[in-house]
Amino acid sequence: MKILVAVKEVAALDEDFEIRDDRxxxxxxxxxxxxNEWDDFSLEEAMQIKESADIDVEVVVVSVGPDRVEESxxxxxxxxxxxxxxxxxxxxxxxxxxxxxxxxxxxxxKEKPDMVFAGVQSSDNADAATGIxxxxxxxxxxAAVVAGLEYQPGSSTAKATRELEGGLSQQVxxxxxxxLTIQLGxxxxxxxxxxxxxxxxxxxxxEWSLDQLGMTTDEVGSAAALxxxxxxxxxxxxxxxxxxxxxxxxxxxxxxxxxxxxxx
Amino acid sequence: xxxxxxxxxxxxxxxxxxxxxxxxxxxxxxxAGDKLIVAxxxxxxxxxxxxxxxxxxxxxxxxxxxxxxxDPEIHEAVLTSLMDSLDPSLVLLPHSVxxxxxxxxxxxxxxxxxxxxxxxxxxxxxxxxxTRAGYNEKVHxxxxxxxxxxVLLTLRSSVFKAVEEAGSPTVSIRDMSDLGSRSRNxxxxxxxxxxxxxxxxxxxxMSIGRGIAExxxxxxxxxxxxxxxxTLCCSRPIADSGWLPKSRQVxxxxxxxxxxxxxxxxxxxxxxxxxxxxxxxxxxxxVNTDPNASIFTIAQYGIVGDIFExxxxxRSYLE
Ligand SMILES: Cc1cc2nc3c(=O)[nH]c(=O)nc-3n(C[C@H](O)[C@H](O)[C@H](O)COP(=O)(O)OP(=O)(O)OC[C@H]3O[C@@H](n4cnc5c(N)ncnc54)[C@H](O)[C@@H]3O)c2cc1C
Ligand SMILES: Nc1ncnc2c1ncn2[C@@H]1O[C@H](COP(=O)(O)O)[C@@H](O)[C@H]1O
Numbered sequence: 059m060k061i062l063v064a065v066k067e068v069a070a071l072d073e074d075f076e077i078r079d080d081r082x083x084x085x086x087x088x089x090x091x092x093x094n095e096w097d098d099f100s101l102e103e104a105m106q107i108k109e110s111a112d113i114d115v116e117v118v119v120v121s122v123g124p125d126r127v128e129e130s131x132x133x134x135x136x137x138x139x140x141x142x143x144x145x146x147x148x149x150x151x152x153x154x155x156x157x158x159x160x161x162x163x164x165x166x167x168k169e170k171p172d173m174v175f176a177g178v179q180s181s182d183n184a185d186a187a188t189g190i191x192x193x194x195x196x197x198x199x200x201a202a203v204v205a206g207l208e209y210q211p212g213s214s215t216a217k218a219t220r221e222l223e224g225g226l227s228q229q230v231x232x233x234x235x236x237x238l239t240i241q242l243g244x245x246x247x248x249x250x251x252x253x254x255x256x257x258x259x260x261x262x263x264x265e266w267s268l269d270q271l272g273m274t275t276d277e278v279g280s281a282a283a284l285x286x287x288x289x290x291x292x293x294x295x296x297x298x299x300x301x302x303x304x305x306x307x308x309x310x311x312x313x314x315x316x317x318x319x320x321x322x
Numbered sequence: 323x324x325x326x327x328x329x330x331x332x333x334x335x336x337x338x339x340x341x342x343x344x345x346x347x348x349x350x351x352x353x354a355g356d357k358l359i360v361a362x363x364x365x366x367x368x369x370x371x372x373x374x375x376x377x378x379x380x381x382x383x384x385x386x387x388x389x390x391x392x393d394p395e396i397h398e399a400v401l402t403s404l405m406d407s408l409d410p411s412l413v414l415l416p417h418s419v420x421x422x423x424x425x426x427x428x429x430x431x432x433x434x435x436x437x438x439x440x441x442x443x444x445x446x447x448x449x450x451x452x453t454r455a456g457y458n459e460k461v462h463x464x465x466x467x468x469x470x471x472x473v474l475l476t477l478r479s480s481v482f483k484a485v486e487e488a489g490s491p492t493v494s495i496r497d498m499s500d501l502g503s504r505s506r507n508x509x510x511x512x513x514x515x516x517x518x519x520x521x522x523x524x525x526x527x528m529s530i531g532r533g534i535a536e537x538x539x540x541x542x543x544x545x546x547x548x549x550x551x552x553t554l555c556c557s558r559p560i561a562d563s564g565w566l567p568k569s570r571q572v573x574x575x576x577x578x579x580x581x582x583x584x585x586x587x588x589x590x591x592x593x594x595x596x597x598x599x600x601x602x603x604x605x606x607x608x609v610n611t612d613p614n615a616s617i618f619t620i621a622q623y624g625i626v627g628d629i630f631e632x633x634x635x636x637r638s639y640l641e
Contacts, residue, residue, distance in 0.1 A: 225513030
């Protein structure tokens with residue numbers, strides 16, 4: 059029995075970032091990388107299923123990305139994932155969510171997991187499309203924004219609680235194997251133990267090439283993407299009046315706003 | 323002449339308001355001679371016809387299925403069939419939880435132009451240009467779709483102004499009640515009741531986000547809120563961690579603070595889902611160490627600074 063967890067290394071922006079001269083992306087020097095927040099929750103969900111099952115459950119994490127992504131994969135290994143796969147070829151640069159979904163599907167076809175988790179969305183681009191396009195490629199049942207899950211490994215159905223707008227939820231039964239996109243708050247992700255971190259450092263990260271996926275260079279990268287970036291820009295800051303000065307002066311102004319509101 | 327297909331959304335017998343926003347967005351980009359078709363899907367989909375009969379809509383297609391509520395596989399099959407028969411050049415859907423569950427499957431299978439969470443559209447000559455955000459709302463990105471005859475977009479809520487003026491579209495009904503699914507809806511679960519206060523009814527809120535860093539720091543902000551006479555609320559990570567009850571979470575999956583007049587956001591970045599619950603507040607003051615935090619784009623007053631320093635100073639003024 060196997061659960062595959064797709065994880066993404068996301069980029070946050072440094073405080074004083076700059077857009078590249080070609081105006082198509084942010085200058086790479088200003089990007090800070092980390093594991094996508096949602097993926098912490100989906101890995102934890104897989105780990106909890108593994109730990110409470112009475113059969114053997116293997117948790118495999120997979121990420122599409124260049125060398126640096128190894129760091130995020132090691133983080134997952136340190137939290138207890140059994141294996142890590144990194145998929146990369148320089149031609150994949152600029153791939154969109156739907157193409158990444160397709161690559162992940164190729165991994166699923168070889169690994170044959172019983173369940174696949176992805177995050178609802180990524181904190182950088184928030185396409186919220188990769189997991190479900192992966193399901194489309196596999197033609198597997200799927201559910202998005204899952205904030206609660208009842209699943210016995212190997213079972214032919216799972217009970218998933220979809221989180222809807224306004225705090226409402228909906229319980230659905232999904233045929234398995236399935237692809238579920240996991241929502242924040244479904245569990246409380248663990249921290250890696252020191253021992254886990256040491257063990258992870260020694261574990262191999264499997265590297266898969268385009269060939270192994272059975273895909274060609276023209277099926278990936280920006281040329282295969284369903285949208286094309288024309289221009290990236292920094293939006294105007296709106297109407298906010300910035301309150302400057304020392305913290306004491308800033309707080310004084312805030313106190314004034316509060317007192318005025320209270321009619322004092 | 324092109325067709326634009328807009329998809330309406332409903333839940334528990336009520337049309338979701340974003341449906342009319344999607345129609346408004348379609349009207350914005352509709353060019354002379356284009357046909358705007360609205361589709362509504364479900365067992366009782368015909369009950370939404372009058373709500374959807376607004377100005378600018380040429381046709382409403384009611385698709386009767388065997389399922390009263392959203393089902394990803396039925397929706398996908400219906401949309402595939404509609405797109406085959408209508409051959410639209412543009413398909414617009416809400417960027418909603420339901421859409422998150424199936425729209426990417428259509429994009430993948432049809433190889434259409436595709437973008438999610440779009441908040442602006444225009445034509446540049448023949449090219450459709452869609453704008454969305456990137457890097458946690460800190461940049462905007464203009465996209466186009468070269469070589470695509472059909473483009474599928476999901477649209478951000480509360481951006482396009484809903485159409486209210488009545489119209490008189492033609493209505494047709496398609497029966498697709500034979501479609502099945504490998505999923506099954508079981509039940510809706512209501513949000514847990516408010517523990518102590520109903521945050522939708524209060525007029526002054528102080529709200530804490532991940533900037534507070536640790537659970538032990540919540541207490542000092544609880545005191546500060548009390549001194550200020552504000553109700554303490556929070557962004558999602560604070561509620562998810564159990565540091566404040568879920569009933570105090572502001573945002574898309576929490577509460578919309580409809581009566582709030584003054585909102586002080588402490589260490590909240592301003593994700594679109596958080597702003598969905600508070601961006602309407604007439605007076606917003608944001609405190610954040612990051613001068614590029616997107617919360618500043620909707621605030622009336624911004625303080626670039628450390629919430630702990632501001633907290634300490636503010637106490638002395640409120641004491
Ligand atoms: C379907 C869906 C529904 C969601 N629903 C909601 C919802 O209802 N409500 C909600 O809030 N979120 C919701 N989210 C989550 C949302 O996407 C964000 O993850 C969340 O809003 C981030 O919360 P935050 O701003 O507190 O944290 P962060 O984004 O981590 O921001 C923390 C901020 O604090 C600042 N900061 C750090 N330290 C300090 C300091 N000492 N002083 C001052 N500033 C500091 C940082 O600069 C940063 O801007 C939802 C997401 C999805 C996908
Ligand atoms: N490069 C990638 N490698 C592996 N998984 C990915 C990748 N990009 C996105 N995902 C998965 O898709 C989720 C985010 O969806 P999206 O917002 O569409 O990028 C992440 O939480 C991952 O589960």
